[in-house]
Amino acid sequence: MMTLVAGVDSSTQNCKVVIREVATGGLVRSGRAGHPPGTEVDPACWWEALVAAIADAGGIDDVAALAIAGQQHGLIALDGAGHVIRPALLWNDTRSAAAARDLAAEVGAAAYARRTGTVPVASFTAAKLRWLRDHEPGNAARVAAVALPHDWLTWRLRGYGPAGSAPLGPDLDALVTDRSDASGTAYWNPFTGDYDLDLLELALGHPAIVPRVLGPAERAGTVAGTVAGASTVVGPGAGDNAGGALGLGAASGDVVVSIGTSGTVFAVTDRPTCDESGTVAGFADASGLFLPLIATLNAARVLDAVAGLLDVDHDGLGRLALEAPPGAHGLVLQPYFEGERTPNLPDATATLFGMTLAATTRPALARAAIEGMLCGLADGLDAVRGQGVASERVLLIGGAAQNAAVQRIAAQTFEPPVVVPEPGEYVADGAAVQAAWVLTGSRPRWPVSIAAEPAPDHQPVIRRQYARYAIGGRLSPPATAP
Numbered sequence: 001m002m003t004l005v006a007g008v009d010s011s012t013q014n015c016k017v018v019i020r021e022v023a024t025g026g027l028v029r030s031g032r033a034g035h036p037p038g039t040e041v042d043p044a045c046w047w048e049a050l051v052a053a054i055a056d057a058g059g060i061d062d063v064a065a066l067a068i069a070g071q072q073h074g075l076i077a078l079d080g081a082g083h084v085i086r087p088a089l090l091w092n093d094t095r096s097a098a099a100a101r102d103l104a105a106e107v108g109a110a111a112y113a114r115r116t117g118t119v120p121v122a123s124f125t126a127a128k129l130r131w132l133r134d135h136e137p138g139n140a141a142r143v144a145a146v147a148l149p150h151d152w153l154t155w156r157l158r159g160y161g162p163a164g165s166a167p168l169g170p171d172l173d174a175l176v177t178d179r180s181d182a183s184g185t186a187y188w189n190p191f192t193g194d195y196d197l198d199l200l201e202l203a204l205g206h207p208a209i210v211p212r213v214l215g216p217a218e219r220a221g222t223v224a225g226t227v228a229g230a231s232t233v234v235g236p237g238a239g240d241n242a243g244g245a246l247g248l249g250a251a252s253g254d255v256v257v258s259i260g261t262s263g264t265v266f267a268v269t270d271r272p273t274c275d276e277s278g279t280v281a282g283f284a285d286a287s288g289l290f291l292p293l294i295a296t297l298n299a300a301r302v303l304d305a306v307a308g309l310l311d312v313d314h315d316g317l318g319r320l321a322l323e324a325p326p327g328a329h330g331l332v333l334q335p336y337f338e339g340e341r342t343p344n345l346p347d348a349t350a351t352l353f354g355m356t357l358a359a360t361t362r363p364a365l366a367r368a369a370i371e372g373m374l375c376g377l378a379d380g381l382d383a384v385r386g387q388g389v390a391s392e393r394v395l396l397i398g399g400a401a402q403n404a405a406v407q408r409i410a411a412q413t414f415e416p417p418v419v420v421p422e423p424g425e426y427v428a429d430g431a432a433v434q435a436a437w438v439l440t441g442s443r444p445r446w447p448v449s450i451a452a453e454p455a456p457d458h459q460p461v462i463r464r465q466y467a468r469y470a471i472g473g474r475l476s477p478p479a480t481a482p
């Protein structure tokens with residue numbers, strides 16, 4: 001009989017479940033369910049989506065182990081009885097920008113980076129705790145424990161929750177997490193592997209329980225009968241980007257560029273990084289190593305918005321974009337629709353530059369949208385490379401990576417060769433890899449095939465034009481002059 005494992009990606013827009021065979025990695029079943037929009041979400045919606053996505057995947061009664069990866073940084077504040085105090089503040093909620101600046105100023109940016117590998121920006125959990133202390137002191141005073149989305153879902157799945165609504169009750173000491181998600185809190189130290197609880201207290205104003213950090217293949221427990229039998233082993237889970245790296249089996253020389261709700265650029269390294277400018281976050285990965293990363297707030301949804309404006313679907317947007325030449329006749333979209341995190345401009349809005357009569361066409365706008373989104377990621381790639389990370393190839397994943405025009409324009413924007421793994425849910429796959437690792441004690445190396453390798457076609461005009469309109473300065477000089 002096949003031994004099956006499940007991996008979950010509780011991402012910003014959806015919950016996705018894959019069920020794979022341990023021996024081969026073959027996909028057996030999958031499911032998904034939607035999440036509500038917005039940057040403030042009741043975690044109960046994520047629990048409902050998890051239950052629905054598991055049901056959509058045919059249930060997990062025949063699954064031997066499961067792990068949950070999820071969107072990073074989101075603040076789930078719990079009271080002493082295990083109740084969620086207020087809707088979670090997500091990674092892309094920028095109301096905590098001033099709180100992040102305050103924390104960085106109080107500790108000193110360089111000292112903060114040396115203690116956590118990161119300098120606070122609005123996305124990080126510590127900044128959200130400080131915002132809570134400053135704006136909702138009554139709620140802040142009630143905080144007994146702080147969890148991230150994947151920690152809380154893992155706790156719920158194991159049977160914990162508010163008294164009366166969960167079989168094992170509100171045991172806050174049973175909360176667990178992993179290194180990768182702990183490293184996104186800005187109160188965990190990737191150099192020592194310990195929490196820096198003075199920083200949590202500085203942010204929140206008082207101590208709180210934090211999830212115990214498990215190793216990459218440590219058991220979190222078992223499912224206690226809510227959606228499955230009692231024998232399904234549960235892994236520690238991971239932040240979604242670390243999950244993606246695990247699912248791809250990213251190795252030295254691979255830089256992953258993910259174009260989902262967030263845009264991210266990251267690589268697995270054997271040494272932690274410490275960027276005192278705060279551009280590159282010095283995260284941990286899900287295999288015991290490290291994950292230097294930059295994230296942008298404006299990625300696939302830039303294309304969703306411009307496709308909507310042009311009244312075309314994603315393929316139509318791609319077709320239009322390829323009708324315009326590289327550089328889109330000088331039209332540049334600086335795509336800060338949601339503010340921006342890299343560069344750190346939380347209050348910015350999007351701007352269209354270079355409008356001439358020749359450039360004011362549907363094809364030029366479609367291309368400018370794709371180029372602008374990719375230029376933000378290319379600047380991030382330079383910053384990651386600036387931390388000494390090798391970049392022999394770019395692995396392009398995430399919803400928008402399936403778009404043929406995005407693939408082709410990526411090969412015109414990034415300098416390293418671009419490869420596109422076969423369409424898949426690599427974050428959920430990484431969680432499934434972890435589940436198999438926890439179950440068997442050895443990390444599986446399931447094959448990942450490459451679906452496309454767009455021909456190298458670097459077009460310096462794209463980044464040169466974009467850089468002309470940069471606000472907040474370039475993140476770092478390009479690796480070679482355009």
Ligand SMILES: Nc1ncnc2c1ncn2[C@@H]1O[C@H](COP(=O)(O)OP(=O)(O)O)[C@@H](O)[C@H]1O
Nearest residue numbers: 011012013014260261300314398399400402403
């Ligand atoms: N062919 C496509 N071209 C461009 N964008 C796409 C395409 N397919 C999906 N998307 C977009 O990708 C996003 C979802 O990507 P995904 O990586 O699943 O995101 P997340 O994990 O952040 O929820 C959505 O905004 C969706 O509209």
Ligand SMILES: O=C(CO)[C@@H](O)[C@H](O)COP(=O)(O)O
Nearest residue numbers: 011012071072091260261262
């Ligand atoms: O904030 C970050 C990484 O630091 C984001 O990457 C979130 O983890 C959300 O990811 P998606 O939902 O876009 O996959």
